[in-house]
Amino acid sequence: MTDALLDAHLVVRRGTFQLDVELRVGRGETVALLGPNGAGKTTALRSLAGLTPLSDGRLSLDDRVLDHPRGRVWTPPEDRPIGVVFQDYLLFPHLSARDNVAFGPRRHGVERRAAHAIADRWLDRVGLAEFGRRKPRGLSGGQAQRVALARALAVDPVLLLLDEPLAALDARTRLETRTELHRHLAAHPGATLLVTHDPLDALVLADRLVIVEHGRVVQEGDAATITARPRTDYVAQLVGLNLYRGHADGHSVDLAGGFTLTSTDSVHGDAYVAFPPAAVALHPHQPNGSPRNTWPAVLADIQRHGDNLRVRLDGPITVSADITPAAATQLDLRPGREIWVAVKATETRAYPAD
Amino acid sequence: MRRSRVAVAGLAALLAFGFAGCGDDNPGSGTASSGNAVTGPVTVFAAASLTESFTTIGERFERARPGTTVTFSFAGSSALATQINEGAPADVFASAAPTNMAAVTSAVSPTTFVRNQLVIAVAKGNPKGVTGLAGLTGADLKVALCAAAVPCGAAARTAIEAAGVKITPVTLEQDVKAALSKVKLGEVDAALVYRTDARAAAAEIDGIEFPESAQAMNDYPIAVLKEAPNPVAAQAFVDYVLAEGITVLTEAGFQAS
């Protein structure tokens, strides 16, 4: 990680909120900063761009220190080799798409005609060659997003920042744009940091995920690791797993309240246990036989989830379960119904907490 | 809802009232003057140059005739004449020139009560050494005159013609007080103003007498107005000015006519 292009320890204090995250992004790498609303993702992006100065910490890009409060170093946004795609794009409404894209090169001293040539090339790359003369208000959401991307890339940034790049698009456009965006990010030779609260965007677009909650990094790693071994409720929810923390002694993990889950994995010490909602089986009476993990529960809530139903069950532990509508009818599921829950030990995943 | 309706009604009433006022010619609607008792309010429209003297005379009149209150409106004579013709509720008009009095159709037999003459107002100590009208012709000297439309301007024009000199003013002021204040502020070096105004401002400026002013003597007429709301007290005020008031006026620099 020493050859990281972006090497940052971002500390921003604002009132009672404090952001304190360390970020490293390598050349050609795309990292997604994922977290719930108010986690500090946008603050992190703004501090990287120079729109919010750091309170402490250090930010260096391509071996150049851009912000270091203790060293009295601060570089204004216009002098940072950073391009930003803003959440609602912020295309200048009085300029054509072409002039929007040429804006950056012009400010970097490129002569008008050359800047227009650069703009045309970028518009062509994002598939909008014919839309150069259009004003932003004449563009669809997806087109505006592509112009914004072209505008940010036209200055050849060492670091490309994207703030919720797909959030403003409708579901259909988002699907197409996501695929296309992935292609452009893969082609970007510099570092890319993507801020999002949508796990799908993060999984599709990023090589690595950094998850922030309450201004701190709670977990980071590649998509496979994080989906397999979530470490917070937020992450578990994000990847759709039931997650519990307890103390493990071999195959059994003791949770708070004296409840014990059994897993085929063997761990010792503080540990997490996770299993998908689909692994939860429901029975009208206490089942006898193989499943080790069985307990009585009360149905709290029932919701549609894709083709299936997702039910939430209260009991010694709260779990989510996915069942088919047919099964639900058979079991006469409605809120308040008492029912037995069973989870096979082979379906659970146990792993150390630290 | 209710409150907004009340406000609207109020506004409508206000507008209606305004219309009524516009409609005008209220025929002697004065109420205070029944019989021959001199009492109630008297409204006097007087030329700006009478400000100091008339204020004093008004106070003395109120003391001499208890029960009366005198209200003044001081302005340029022509502005006052316009206001009276447009229906302003005045009892007495005292003008700084006969022409403005003549313009007022409702003036009842005007009498000339004093005369005023021009002097050259210069900065205290007369730094430019002005001695007469001939001294005002230099290009390096800034002179303010009254506009020809107002009495002091008409008088100035007559005096300058009588002197046979050519004076190019930098400004034509709308009344004598404005011309005087330009001298006070040092913006001009000299202005032709009334002797009375120069005397009232003696602490700040010097007044230089010049012979041609005798040929541009300004008559001040005074008259009760036909539509005076309080004609009895109005006549009493005019009589008072013509008798006891003259002393105050001559002290201020006016000449008795």
Place this chain on the structure above:
Amino acid sequence: MTLTERRTGTTARVPVPLLLPAVLGLIFLLLPLVGLLARTPWSTLPQRLAEPEVVAALRLSLLTSTLATLLCLAFGVPLAWLLARVEFPGRRVVRALITVPLVLPPVVGGIALLLALGRRGLVGSWLDSTFGITLPFTTAGVVVAEAFVALPFLVIAVEGALRGADTRYEEAASTLGATRWTAFTHVTLPLVAPGIAAGAVLCWARALGEFGATITFAGNFPGITQTMPLAVYQTMESGDLEGAVVLSLILLAVSVTILAALRDRWLTSS
């Protein structure tokens, strides 16, 4: 109020508590104008327009109010930007001070200008002794007086527009390499152009109608400092009320024509 209602019956749906005062307000504004029109001796109008003094006053009015507006733009837009975008101690006080010329009776404003920029004034005496420049009784003096009275209109309008404009566009510009200055000229100015135009129109109209400060600071001399409002006043002072009405109407007609033409040209284009 649903969307369909708004699409179909527009005027029929205006609530009476709004409509009634609105109409009364309009009447209140227009009635004096009707009064002027009722007194206008139309036959003498062309004759008046041919008088050299009237032509000179009209020309001077248009010239000085336009120059005053340009002066206000040059100083007022940066001032508005400062007030809208930069936190500095005493900003609220400065904002309040800017409205002073609005509150001050224009004649007092004229006196204040004399005391500051007159021949004996605080700065004026220095201007006179160092450069030999005196402003009172000059056309430049008229421009200064008009600009003084009209500047607040521009500053307030432009500051409002700047506060309403999204500052994130400026941030976007800065991430693309624009300095604060280039962000201002290339992004902020075009974004608030309609606000600036509105402010300039207000400013110009106020300068065109300016009387008190002008006559006090710049004096009254035909061809040099006598603008239309001064000519109107002088005509009225000489007892010629009808003449004054005609001159006022000429001023009114010319300004309305110019504003209407400008609106068609560039106010609606953006």
